[in-house]
Structure formats: C-alpha cells, structure tokens
Amino acid sequence: MKFFVDTADVAAIAELNELGIIDGVTTNPSLILKSGRDITEVTREICAIVDGPVSAEVVALDAPAMIEEGRKLAQIAPNITIKLPLTWEGLKACKALSSEGHMINVTLCFSANQALLAAKAGASFISPFIGRLDDINLDGMELIQDIRTIYDNYDFSTEILAASIRTVNHVTEAARIGADVMTAPPEVIHKLAQHPLTDKGLDAFMKDWEKTGQNIV
Numbered sequence: 661m662k663f664f665v666d667t668a669d670v671a672a673i674a675e676l677n678e679l680g681i682i683d684g685v686t687t688n689p690s691l692i693l694k695s696g697r698d699i700t701e702v703t704r705e706i707c708a709i710v711d712g713p714v715s716a717e718v719v720a721l722d723a724p725a726m727i728e729e730g731r732k733l734a735q736i737a738p739n740i741t742i743k744l745p746l747t748w749e750g751l752k753a754c755k756a757l758s759s760e761g762h763m764i765n766v767t768l769c770f771s772a773n774q775a776l777l778a779a780k781a782g783a784s785f786i787s788p789f790i791g792r793l794d795d796i797n798l799d800g801m802e803l804i805q806d807i808r809t810i811y812d813n814y815d816f817s818t819e820i821l822a823a824s825i826r827t828v829n830h831v832t833e834a835a836r837i838g839a840d841v842m843t844a845p846p847e848v849i850h851k852l853a854q855h856p857l858t859d860k861g862l863d864a865f866m867k868d869w870e871k872t873g874q875n876i877v
Contacts, residue, residue, distance in 0.1 A: 661835045664713075664821070664843035668695035670705050672846040677709055684712035686765070686787075686823070686843040688743065689719055700736060707737030713785075715765045717743035718753070726753035734762050741765045741784060746774045751781045758782030765821065772806040779811060779818040785841065789824035790834070800824070801833045808838050828852055 662683040668691040676682045707714045718729040730742040741763040744750040758764045765785040766778040775786045790800030819840035
C-alpha cells in the first residue's frame with residue numbers, strides 16, 4: 661500500500677519524507693487555508709520535497725473552468741495530480757485532462773457507482789471518503805470493498821485512494837481490503853508506530869539496563 665500524507669504543512673511533509681514512508685501528498689482548499697500560504701507557492705514547495713504525486717485541487721464548478729484551472733495547476737511541477745470533484749462537470753473535466761496525459765485524482769466519492777464512472781472517465785486515483793461515511797452511520801470500509809471488487813472485475817487501472825482516514829484502524833482495514841493508496845493526516849501516520857505494549861516493554865528494558873550500570877558508548 662502506498663502512503664500519501666494529507667496536509668499542506670511543509671515541515672510535516674519533509675519529516676515524513678526523510679523517513680521514506682510516504683509516496684505522495686494530497687491537499688485540498690481547506691488544507692491550503694490552514695497553511696495560510698499561497699496555493700502555488702506551497703504546492704511548488706511540496707512538489708520539490710516529494711517525488712511522488714501531489715494532489716492539487718481545482719475550485720471551479722463547471723467543466724471548462726475546471727479544465728483551465730487544472731492546466732494551470734499542472735504547470736507547477738511534473739508530479740502534480742489534478743484533483744477534481746466527483747460531479748458530472750468533474751467527470752467531463754477528468755476525461756478532458758486525462759486525455760491530455762495529466763494525472764487525475766477524483767475526490768469526494770461516496771458510492772461505488774461514482775467510482776465506476778470515474779474509472780471510465782480516466783481517473784488515475786479515486787478517493788472514497790471513509791470517515792465522512794462513518795460520520796453518517798454508513799460503513800466506509802464497505803465502500804472500499806465494493807470498489808475493489810468492481811475494479812478487479814474489469815481490470816480498471818484507477819487506483820483506490822482511501823481518504824478521510826481518521827484512525828489507525830482505518831489504515832489497517834483499508835490495507836486488508838486492498839486499497840492501493842491511503843492518505844491520512846501526519847498525526848494518524850505517527851500513531852501507526854504506537855502501541856502500549858511497545859511502551860511497556862521498552863520501559864522494562866530501560867529499567868533493567870540501568871541496573872547493569874553499563875554504557876554502550
């Protein structure tokens with residue numbers, strides 16, 4: 661499974677990239693707002709840090725304007741993935757921009773039928789939102805499973821990018837089902853390394869080591 665980090669925080673991206681555990685970055689208008697920076701400036705900086713796909717989202721609502729914005733965003737760096745909403749206009753823009761050779765991330769997916777349409781329109785990635793489905797008492801993981809089955813049935817090349825990940829269990833389940841990619845905030849990725857038994861074991865080792873009176877260096 662590929663790991664993308666869902667943030668526009670350059671420092672957090674750089675730290676995770678140095679560990680070699682992230683394969684790309686996803687951003688959206690809300691994350692750009694949170695960064696407090698110009699979208700072109702911060703996106704260019706992110707693209708210089710990470711070799712993999714960096715999703716930058718359009719804000720237009722009609723296809724011609726989405727296409728224009730997408731082309732503009734694609735000029736920022738070669739690893740830009742144009743992020744489009746899963747609307748009818750977004751699908752039109754997906755077809756046009758993917759036909760030009762651009763990577764496309766179709767976002768805000770909440771049904772298997774939407775995912776099927778995105779794949780047929782040429783999406784590079786489909787982003788089903790797990791957490792937001794869970795918020796309304798639907799099973800986000802069931803959607804991941806449905807998309808996986810459909811894509812495998814027809815050998816679609818569109819990658820399933822599990823998004824709106826809120827917990828470490830979301831990551832585990834998405835990996836178990838076979839999502840190609842997951843994107844999560846930096847804090848969730850950090851939590852993947854945490855376990856109370858690891859902490860307990862390390863504490864016991866350190867106490868025993870202190871009793872030996874030894875030093876390694």
